[in-house]
Amino acid sequence: MRFNLRANMLDEFFRARIGPKVTAPLWVAHQLENTANVYLPRYRRTAERKPISRIGFELAALAAQWRCLPFHYFRYELYRTGVDLAAAATYVPDTVFYSRLLPAVNRSVLLLDDKIACKRILGDAGVPQPLLLMTGEQGSWFDRTGRPVPADSPTALDSALGGIAEVVIKPARHTSGGAGVLVLANEGGELLQQDGAPFSLTAYGEKWGGWLIEAFVRQHDELAAFNPHSLNTFRVITHLHPVHGPRVLYCLFKSSTGTDAVDNACNGGLYVRVDTATGAVDGSAHTTALTRYTRHPVSGLAFADQKISTIRRVVEVAERAAVHFPRTPVIGWDIAVDHDAEALIVEGNSSPSLMNLQRTHGGLAHTLGRSLITDHRRS
Incomplete structure (x- = not known):
């Protein structure tokens, strides 16, 4: 022991x-x-x-x-x-944030950063999230209950996928920025890419290692209005206090600037501040290339005119998820809102993007930085 x-x-x-x-x-x-x-x-x-x-x-x-x-x-x-x-x-350098503060505060990060482990933990806790359908590791495939799925049987694959016609596959570990995330069509156990080309789970596993497949989220009309091509999500930063519990510090809305299926900033997407109390969207969105938008480049919607009606549900599901990772007090949650207005945890990140936060909220030395320093001293 x-x-x-x-x-x-x-x-x-x-x-x-x-x-x-x-x-x-x-x-x-x-x-x-x-x-x-x-x-x-x-x-x-x-x-x-x-x-x-x-x-x-x-x-x-x-x-x-x-x-x-x-x-x-x-x-x-x-x-x-x-x-x-x-x-x-008041602006915290990335070197200080990622090399000194965050590693000293966030522990047991594998439970969060392994997407399969994270989904299992949240699923057992009843936290809403996209439906997990399959997982894979080193050539072995499993349905959501952990039973093996024969690699040479389209019928068995279709059964494991529940006959769902549109699914999403993503690497289970060691990726960022939406790398490896693909939307696939399921035609009776035959998986097809968006261009109609056949998709190989075996080849995908050889490239990315462990993977998972979950049901495609039909997003809320309010969010699809920004860009119908991508799953537009929220990045919500939670801080778990040992006495007072979880609280949401910041919220960003993310969207692709083109026809990409993912909204990640590293993939060219934009991000804009959302007021967690009112749902009001800030007037200016940003990209990592330092481009600013007052209107969405795809839909033309003016950001300053928008208000997110489901913001309370987004905040609540982030706080529900945060309590299940007590050794990782600062988490960046990616949250979708489905067609029925239910907020779903897409994934958690133990290393949320500092640039996105400080570009939209200003310097964080007196808010998030202070919380991290306090947590570091307490630990």
Whole structure:
């Protein structure tokens, strides 16, 4: 017993303390690439920017404050004339968030980041989510009850899928940004891609490893009005307090900017702030390429005119889900709303996108940052 406890503590130590140091060179290279390809070109195109002497002074001040290279100065366009140093100081650098605070606070993340494990936990707790139909691992297929499904039997596959005509397959682990997520047609156990080409579960498993298939969500008309091509979802950030329980900190609405089936920002999608009390949508949406939209590029809907009528249900289901992961207090939930206005947990993320939050809500040093620092000290 003592050995197992020590082994678990050692595993958490390496994940929270050693892992970020080992991956630091890759993280710096990633930020340098983004700065060179996206952020500096935007800086050069911006007319209303501070004098170079002022920018240099603020870069030095932020580097000293956060003890890291201040890539975030360009990431969040803090060089603009309307942003003073006090406001710039409230923006948390990604290095601090992902390498220092979040790994020290969020533990047992595999229960959340393994999509199959997460769905099982939430399913046992009765939290609404898209219906799980099948899982697969290393060439073995299973129905939702865990019974094997013969790989050479379309009839057995169709039975496992419940005869549902449209399904979604996604990798179970180690992906982000909607990578590997596909909408498939099921024609009597024959799976087809959107272009009509046959789909191979075996080839998919060889590429992505473990996978799961769930029923396609027919989204609420209110959300489909933004973009009918993608499943438009909400990213809801919850913080689980050990005494006061879960609370929602932030909510974003996400949508594809084209005809892609996924709405992820990493895939070119947009994101816009939603007021969790009223459901009012902010007037300006953003992308990771620093593009701003006041209207949805597909439907033309003006964001400032929209209000989400189901926002209370979105908030409530996020809070219901958060309590089942007590060792992972900060979670980014992706939540869909189906045709019947029921909010469904699509998945949870132990590493929610800081850029999306700070682009829509401003600097988070005094809100989410403070909560993480408090949690870190408490642990």
